[in-house]
Amino acid sequence: MFQFDSFDAFLAMAGHGPYVWAAYGVSLTIMAWLALSPLRRQRALLGELRRRLQTQRPRGES
Amino acid sequence: MKPARKQRLLVVVFIVVIASLVVGLLSYALRENINLFYTPSQVAAGQAPGNTQIRVGGMVVVDSLERASDSLDSSFLVSDGAATLRIHYSGILPDLFAEDEAAVATGTLGDDGVFVAQQVLAKHDEEYTPPEVADAMQQAIDNKAKASTAAKGAYE
Amino acid sequence: MWQWFHKLGSPRWFYHLSSKFLPWLALASVVLIVTGVVWGLAFAPQDARQGNSFRIIYIHVPASFLALAGYYVMAAAGAVGMIWKIKLADMVMVAAAPLGAALTFIALFTGAIWGKPTWGTYWIWDARITSMLVLLFLYIGIIALSRSFSTRETSARACAILALVGTVNIPIIYKSVDWWYTLHQPATIKLTGAPSMHPDMFKPLLVMILGFYCFYALVLLLNTRTEILQRERRTTWVKELAAGK
CATH class of the missing domain: 1.20.5 (Single alpha-helices involved in coiled-coils or other helix-helix interfaces)
Structure with a gap:
């Protein structure tokens, strides 16, 4: 059962809104960053490796 | 291996x-030193240093809170079951501060045995209950009290 | 059994095996955490005394759980790496440090925000909060130490020693609220006995804790895989992986 009378009441949380939303906002942002940053680093690493392999191969063939 | x-x-x-x-x-x-506060018993036993900043904690005694009508001054008793200590405080008490709940006060213990606090914090317990359930529980306690006084009245 | 142990120690084998788990872990963490957040924020009843500020518990408690459990993961990986000289264990240790630090920070941050409306202060130097801050410094120390040596072996050993010394702090954090007078209340969820919380409030918390465990496993795997690629980038299998993609 939804605990609030309206969406505005949900945002206000009876005066505790700033505390609750700040805690959830900051925590979930940090967690999203935790999950995404290793993926980004992996892509960068593999991309750099591939570029290096591509520049090496023609030289090896000629 | x-x-x-x-x-x-x-x-x-x-x-x-x-x-x-x-x-x-x-x-x-x-x-x-790791303990955050002294208990009223420790203060009564003279284990807490006077005239220096310390913390004292305990349950706020029911019906002991007195607020001044013209200022933010307030006064209440804290107890740990064995001893009580009077605390004077001038300032806004936290929302969760209430009688029969725990509180921790920072301040100094005067020679007169009264603790003058600069800061009062509310200490809550580890129990979480929805308002309706808490009301129902309070109702049950009240009913029981009523029943027991009624029974006592009948006995008398 | 020993063969399996050593096979698991092979970074390449681990990399391929872990790719099978990743999608499921990601799905489970997202579903559980989204369910838990919506349930906890909108559908769980408010607390009779604390009102809506109590909803912070759904982040604070799971993050604290994993910050502590994650320290054991890191220290155990450090010990295994030190005793059996398994490279993969060192990588797991290095992967667990930033994750643990972030979760500890979340626990401290949400605790501070929760403290203001309930206790009346953001911060107090009581035994629970101070020992939690020490945990954050331990994690940060291990991150710093892992980056400050030129040779992998010395770095791994230094980190493992610091991680092992720091394990002392974990039981202190757990028991601080029972051993000393603190402002922080004792544990709501007990190892033995029912939680001192209404079931309507406890169910979403359980969902969040499960979600955080999945999330921890997911990010630990992702960090370890990144570490594997970084350290094994000169091997043929990683080069093939890069070329094939």
Whole structure:
């Protein structure tokens, strides 16, 4: 059962809104960053490796 | 297990044991200082230093809170079951501050045995209940009290 | 059994095996955490005394759980790496440090925000909060130490020693609220006995804790895989992986 009378009441949380939303906002942002940053680093690493392999191969063939 | 591995395993065990020992002894030696506050019993026994900033904690005694009508001054008793201590405070009390709830006050203990607080914090317990359930529980307690006084009245 | 142990120690084998788990872990963490957040924020009843500020518990408690459990993961990986000289264990240790630090920070941050409306202060130097701050410094120390040596072996050993010494702090954090007078209340969820919380409030908390465990496993795997690629980038299998993609 939804605990609030309206969406505005949900945002206000009876005066505790700033505390609750700040805690959830900051925590979930940090967690999203935790999950995404290793993926980004992996892509960068593999991309750099591939570029290096591509520049090496023609030289090896000629 | 190979002897080299066995030796490294011993090193690991050694590190953990030594570290635990050091920290264990250290916190044992400092145990009084690790406590955040003194209890009213400790204050009554003279274990809390006077005229220096300390913290005192306990349950706020029911019906002991007095608020001045023209200022933010308030006064209440805290108890740990064995002893009570009067606390004077001038300022806004936290929302969760209430009688029969725990509180921790920072301030100084005067020679007259009254504690003058600069800050009062509310200490809540680990129980969480929805308002309806809390109301129902309070109702049950009230009913029981009513029943027992009624029974007492009948007896008398 | 030993063969399996050593096979698991092979970074390449681990990399391929872990790719099978990743989608499921990601799905489970997202579903559980989204369910838990919506349930906890909108559908769980408010607390009779604390009102809506109590909803912070759904982040604070799971993050604290994993910050502590994650320290054991890191220290155990350090010990295994030190005793059996398994490279993969060192990588797991290094992967667990930033994750643990972030979760500890979340626990401290949400605790501070929760403290203001309930206790009346953001911060107090009581035994629970101070020992939690020490945990954050331990994690940060291990991150710093892992980056300050030129040779992998010395770095791994230094980190493992610091991680092992720091394990002392974990039982202190757990028991601080029972051993000393603190402002922080004792544990709501007990190892033995029912939680001192209404079931309507406890169910979403359980969902969040499960979600955080999945999330921890997911990010630990992702960090370890990144570490594997970084350290094994000169091997043929990683080069093939890069070329094939």
